[in-house]
Amino acid sequence: xxxxxxxxxxxxxxxxxxxxxxxxxxxxxxxxxxxxxxxxxxxxxxxxxxxxxxxxxxxxxxxxxxxxxxxxxxxxxxxxxxxxxxxxxxxxxxxxxxxxxxxxxxxxxxxxxxxxxxxxxxxxxxxxxxxxxxxxxxxxxxxxxxxxxxxxxxxxxxxxxxxxxxxxxxxxxxxxxxxxxxxxxxxxxxxxxxxxxxxxxxxxxxxxxxxxxxxxxxxxxxxxxxxxxxxxxxxxxxxxxxxxxxxxxxxxxxxxxxxxxxxxxxxxxxxxxxxxxxxxxxxxxxxxxxxxxxxxxxxxxxxxxxxxxxxxxxxxxxxxxxxxxxxxxxxxxxxxxxxxxxxxxxxxxxxxxxxxxxxxx
Amino acid sequence: xxxxxxxxxxxxxxxxxxxxxxxxxxxxxxxxxxxxxxxxxxxxxxxxxxxxxxxxxxxxxxxxxxxxxxxxxxxxxxxxxxxxxxxxxxxxxxxxxxxxxxxxxxxxxxxxxxxxxxxxxxxxxxxxxxxxxxxxxxxxxxxxxxxxxxxxxxxxxxxxxxxxxxxxxxxxxxxxxxxxxxxxxxxxxxxxxxxxxxxxxxxxxxxxxxxxxxxxxxxxxxxxxxxxxxxxxxxxxxxxxxxxxxxxxxxxxxxxxxxxxxxxxxxxxxxxxxxxxxxxxxxxxxxxxxxxxxxxxxxxxxxxxxxxxxxxxxxxxxxxxxxxxxx
Numbered sequence: 001x002x003x004x005x006x007x008x009x010x011x012x013x014x015x016x017x018x019x020x021x022x023x024x025x026x027x028x029x030x031x032x033x034x035x036x037x038x039x040x041x042x043x044x045x046x047x048x049x050x051x052x053x054x055x056x057x058x059x060x061x062x063x064x065x066x067x068x069x070x071x072x073x074x075x076x077x078x079x080x081x082x083x084x085x086x087x088x089x090x091x092x093x094x095x096x097x098x099x100x101x102x103x104x105x106x107x108x109x110x111x112x113x114x115x116x117x118x119x120x121x122x123x124x125x126x127x128x129x130x131x132x133x134x135x136x137x138x139x140x141x142x143x144x145x146x147x148x149x150x151x152x153x154x155x156x157x158x159x160x161x162x163x164x165x166x167x168x169x170x171x172x173x174x175x176x177x178x179x180x181x182x183x184x185x186x187x188x189x190x191x192x193x194x195x196x197x198x199x200x201x202x203x204x205x206x207x208x209x210x211x212x213x214x215x216x217x218x219x220x221x222x223x224x225x226x227x228x229x230x231x232x233x234x235x236x237x238x239x240x241x242x243x244x245x246x247x248x249x250x251x252x253x254x255x256x257x258x259x260x261x262x263x264x265x266x267x268x269x270x271x272x273x274x275x276x277x278x279x280x281x282x283x284x285x286x287x288x289x290x291x292x293x294x295x296x297x298x299x300x301x302x303x304x305x306x307x308x309x310x311x312x313x314x315x316x317x318x319x320x321x322x323x324x325x326x327x328x329x330x331x332x333x334x335x336x337x338x339x340x341x342x343x344x345x346x347x348x349x350x351x352x353x354x355x356x357x358x359x360x361x
Numbered sequence: 362x363x364x365x366x367x368x369x370x371x372x373x374x375x376x377x378x379x380x381x382x383x384x385x386x387x388x389x390x391x392x393x394x395x396x397x398x399x400x401x402x403x404x405x406x407x408x409x410x411x412x413x414x415x416x417x418x419x420x421x422x423x424x425x426x427x428x429x430x431x432x433x434x435x436x437x438x439x440x441x442x443x444x445x446x447x448x449x450x451x452x453x454x455x456x457x458x459x460x461x462x463x464x465x466x467x468x469x470x471x472x473x474x475x476x477x478x479x480x481x482x483x484x485x486x487x488x489x490x491x492x493x494x495x496x497x498x499x500x501x502x503x504x505x506x507x508x509x510x511x512x513x514x515x516x517x518x519x520x521x522x523x524x525x526x527x528x529x530x531x532x533x534x535x536x537x538x539x540x541x542x543x544x545x546x547x548x549x550x551x552x553x554x555x556x557x558x559x560x561x562x563x564x565x566x567x568x569x570x571x572x573x574x575x576x577x578x579x580x581x582x583x584x585x586x587x588x589x590x591x592x593x594x595x596x597x598x599x600x601x602x603x604x605x606x607x608x609x610x611x612x613x614x615x616x617x618x619x620x621x622x623x624x625x626x627x628x629x630x631x632x633x634x635x636x637x638x639x640x641x642x643x644x645x646x647x648x649x650x651x652x653x654x655x656x657x658x659x660x661x662x663x664x665x666x667x668x669x670x671x672x673x674x675x676x677x678x679x680x681x682x683x684x685x686x687x688x
Contacts, residue, residue, distance in 0.1 A: 066663050067487050118485065118663025136488045137447060138419060171418035172450065199419050201395035207418050266487075274394045331661075333668050340658045347627070351656045358675065359668065 011211035016258045018228035019237060022286050024294020032233040033240070034083075036301045040310070042083050042232055043292050043302075045100040046075035047314045050289060052099060052109075053263070055318055056116060060267040064326070065116045071097040073230070073262030076288030077194045079104070080235025081162055081255070084243050089159035091130040091152075093145035095138065097194075098164050105131050109321035110328075119328055120335045130159075139169035142178035142191065149187035149246075160246040161189045162239065167207050168199025170216070179252070183220035186251035190242040193254060194229060196261035197283075201274040214256040222252045229257030230288040260286075333359040362546055368538040370512035370545050371401050371477075374519045375439065379409055382437065385523060388415040389424060389441030398443060399479060399538055421447050425454035425476060429462060432474045432528075439523060445480035445532065446489040452497075459528045460503035472528040475519070479535040481573050481623055482670050485663040486535070492660050493623035495572075496630040498530050499601045505529040505554055506601040510537070510575035514598060516545045517552030525554060534573035541576065555602035559611065563593025566617040566680055569608065569634055571597045574621045574671065581676040592680055600630055608634065609641035616647035619680050623670045626654040648686035653679045 006012065019030040026032075034042070049071045059065035071078060074097060082101035085092065092098070092105050099112050106129040115122025115134060125131060132148070135141040145163035152159040169175055170193060182189050193213045197204050210216060217224030225242070227234040235257055242253035260283035264271050271280075296302040302310070333355040337348060344352060365373070379385045387402055393416040396403030406414035417424050421442055428438040442448050448455065455476065462472045482491035498506050507522055507529055509515040515533065522529035534541070560575055561582050570578040575596045582592040595611050597604065612618045618638060620631035631652035638650055653671045661669050 066485050115662065118665070120662055120665065122662060136490070137450070168419035171420040171423070173420065173422050174450075199390075200398065201391045201393075202416055202419065206416060268398075273396070331664050333665075336656060336658050336661055336665055336669060348657055351626070351658075355656060355668065358678075 006209040006211060008211055008215075011215050014212070014226060016226045016228045017234050017238060018231045019233035020231045020291050020295060022291050024291050024298055026295075030233070032237070034233065034236055036296075036299070038083060039232070039292065039296060040302055042079050042236070043289070043296065043307070044310055044314060045079045045082065045104055046232070046289050046292065047311050048103065048318070049075045049078060049100040051311065051314055052318055055322065057267060059322075066118050067266050067268055068116050069097055069266040070263040071099065073260045073283060073288070074194055074196055075100065076232040076235055076292075077192070077229040077257035077259045078164070080232045080257075081164070081190075081192045081239040084236055084239040085160070085162055087130065089157060090243070091132070091145070091148050091159060091161040093132045093141040093148065093161060093163040094134055095141065095164050095166060095169065096134045096136060101162075101164070102131050105129060107131055109318065110324040113322055113325040114328060117325060119325070120331050120338075121328060139165055139172035139174035139178070141165070142169075142174050143181065145189060146178045146182040146185070146187055149182065149189040150185055152188055153185065158247050159188065160243045162192055162243070163189060164192050164194060166199065167193065167195040167197070167204055167213065168202065170213050171207055179216070179220040179254070182252045183222050186249065188246035188249070189252045190239060190246060191252065191254045192239065193256045194259055195256050196259050198261050198265070198271075198275065200265040200269060201271075203275070212256055214254055217254045220252070222254070224254035224256065226256045226258060229259030230286045230291070232288060232292050259288075362544045364542060364544050365512050366539050367509070367512045367515045367533070367541045368399055368401055370516040371519055371533065372403060373545075374516045375402065376405060376408070378520060378523045379405070379413065384435065384437040385439060386413045386415065386431070386436055387439050387441065388417050388428065390417060390419055390443050392416060392441050397441060401441065401477070421451035422454050425451035425459060428474045428476065429454065429459050429472055432472045433462070433470045437473050437523060439475045439477060442476055442478040444490045445478045445494055446492050448478060448494070455498070455504065455530070456501040460501040462503070463527065464503055471526050473526050475522045475529045475531050477531045477533060479533045479538070481534045481536055482660065483666055484536050485666065488662065491535075491666070495532055495600060496624055496628060496633075499630060499633070503527070504601065505599060506532065507554055507599045508532045508534075508572040509598065510534070510541070510560070510570075510572055510596050512541060512543045513545050514552050514558070517550050518554065518598065520549075521551045521554055529554070532572060536573045537576070552598070554599045555604055556598065557604035557607040557611075558596040558598055559593065560596045561592070561594040563615065564591040565615055566590065566619065566683060567593045567595055567612045567615045568676070568680065569595050569597060569612070569618060569620045571600065571622070574623060577671060577673055577676060578621055580673045581680065584673060584677050585680055588681070590680065590684055603633070603637065605637055605641060608637060612638055612650075613642040613645035616645055617683050618646070618650045619653060619676065619683055620650065621653040621671050621676050623655055625657045626652065627657045629654050648683050651679050651683050
């Protein structure tokens, strides 16, 4: 299922933990702790990710969005981790595909949309929302996330940080340095490595010779677990356990979610140049949203009509957010200078004035 | 002579140099099967094999550092760093290691390698993809910094860079990859590093530029010609080494100069150009040398790009004001 074991080979044989089968039935002997209303709320967030992707692609084609990276296929990885957190005291450190986790934590959807419209307000994070900014540089968020976790520890808070990255980011030096430091500090952090199989065109097998990314925890002195990243229940269970461990002061965990990037790397990418349609189709059979819908229908919680109504509701929410974003007054020259420093230096103040004058001429 | 885009010129030169010298090898992210995110290496893995066109893990420091090791042991690596914005991750290997490898080994080792990377703005890329950090690398002695503005120079300078015994940071203008199109001579076409190019003759004032700003300067000069101002354009081509002689003689001839670059003003390479002109031809100047740059703020998100980096209008306005000054 995407893992090509190299070393140690016996670990490559390890099946990722799973709870929910692609057909929506529970794996024998498994039972989720998620109550039905929480599962429906999680489904709603997964739909938010998927439907926003579609709107983003069409807006990008119309020239209203810049380059956009879709989440399709990874919704359970993102949302399963997100719902394990308490936005009041916990933090999220995203890469750039984790919109649903940010929104669940309190980031207004319109801010996320404005970021892709190139509007400076897209970077704004409300005061009481505990998330770091979207991070374009891979793995750069991880040492920062370790620092946030360190601060929470110093402040005697029982808050926990969930830091997302992908398989590609694990090759960066920042990944290693962050994991090692977090291990030494026993910092309250969970590294969620979304292994979606591809870093642009680079397949998992040439990203690392390690049997898994989860196994890397051993080298840093903390546990690593491998889960089916298209299985909402398995991701939620693994991340919740890791969060509980961190909250109790027992330190970090790596949770590797084995998933698949169904779409292109971004709107500028053409994956037909480097991967097969068969591979993608096989992962399509394992769709994370379909299996939750099937489960909820079988349980009598939400039938197809109910799921459609939920999708309509999400679509409406997205349209409202996009409308707010599109209605935002265009930025002015002054926005170039705002927030460079707390106070403009005399030279910067002079530049600010010159730019304002030029904009008026 | 064949007309081609800049990306085609780079592709062709890589291919020819790999054919000529089997020590030349390519490494980087997404350069093999995909052919690079801008297709600079399209088809080269199929032609030369996976041993010579290598898809690496996603790790800029490892790409730059291993290029140095490959060079130390006799290979000639041409590494692609996907965007200049991500060379910070490799800055230690480039600035502290590659640049001074010859110096600190007393010449036992050299670093015959090229680091190719696209840079520059106004193409609405995501955050961190657009910065112009060239001046940072002119502060790391031992490293050459090449910034071609034309397909002709991209081909000729890349060939020279690959053959140069010292390391070259080869900066390719993102904006010009497919827009810039001109004639590239066939055969063993080389352009020396450290020789500036007069891109346009002019009697009244000299605009000094490099990389994508050269086209901005040429368009500004065109506009100024309509107002009766004869503006020349000098393309520096390389910042390290700097062609002091051509710079000074060209500016001395007109007596007036405006330097333009995409990077922020403070500490930008325009400051070095102006200081050099003060050293070399102060008494030939008829007006203080001006600079047109981006402001001293981080590169903004897309909606503000046009207001951030120098455009034809802003450059032409500054040139006009320099024409009105008396020294």
